[in-house]
Amino acid sequence: MLALEHLFLWFLLYSFAGWVYESILVSISERHLVNRGFLNGPLCPIYGCGAVLAIVLLHDLTNPVEIFLISSFGASVLEYATSWGMEKLFHARWWDYSHFRFNIQGRICLLGAIVFGFGGVLIIDVIQPQVERLTAMIPLMAVHVMCVVFxxxxxxxxxxxxxxxxxxxxxxxxxxxxVQSRVEEAGDSWQWGKEAFRDKMRDLSESSQERIVGMRHLASSALNWQQRRMIRSFPRMRSTESTKYSKIIETAREMLRRK
Structure with a gap:
């Protein structure tokens, strides 16, 4: 039982580390602070799952090349399966590596596999021994309480x-x-998509800009808080049901970014 509780705590630790890593990368790319992650809390569970699997399966290996290769392959399989599963469940693609060379259906890419490979070596050879030492210092009752609460x-x-x-x-x-109803009432035309929205904003007068503020309120009312957070957190998120929905996501993201 204690071993499972320790695994759960390590899962949380590496999920948090993955959230920090993802949030920093996306925030730099988007040039504003992004609260990355599928859950509301500061966790990216895919990182925690990958790290715990590596700890369980690779803890007896000492050859860093073997750890690197197995970690690269295993993490890529996990990421591909997660992308596929989330797409089937929610009818949306959350991330897309199509803009990277050597990718498979945009779900995984060679660069990501290399990063995960080095991450596996770092965890197994450097980080996890220290994590295990610190975990062993936590009183047993505290471990039980932490696991239940978390x-x-x-x-x-x-x-x-x-x-x-x-x-x-x-x-x-x-x-x-x-949005279409609001535009038609104003006798205007409308196209969906990030670039179309930006072009529209440049062409609008100050009075018309106020109409965009109203549309932003439409986004806030039509999309619930979770959906708005996801649209902000995943810049490459797109619908798998229709191109129009993907363009609507792009437009909503641009609207929500504007104060």
């Missing part, structure tokens, strides 16, 4: 997140219809 928090967070995002397509359709 497990409840993660379960509740997961339920809230899934319930909030599962009907994303319906909300995108609602948002699209609301």
């Amino acid at each position: 497990a409840i928090a993660v379960i509740v967070d997961t339920i809230i997140t899934v319930l909030g995002i599962v009907d994303l397509s319906d909300h995108l359709a609602k948002f699209g219809d609301a």
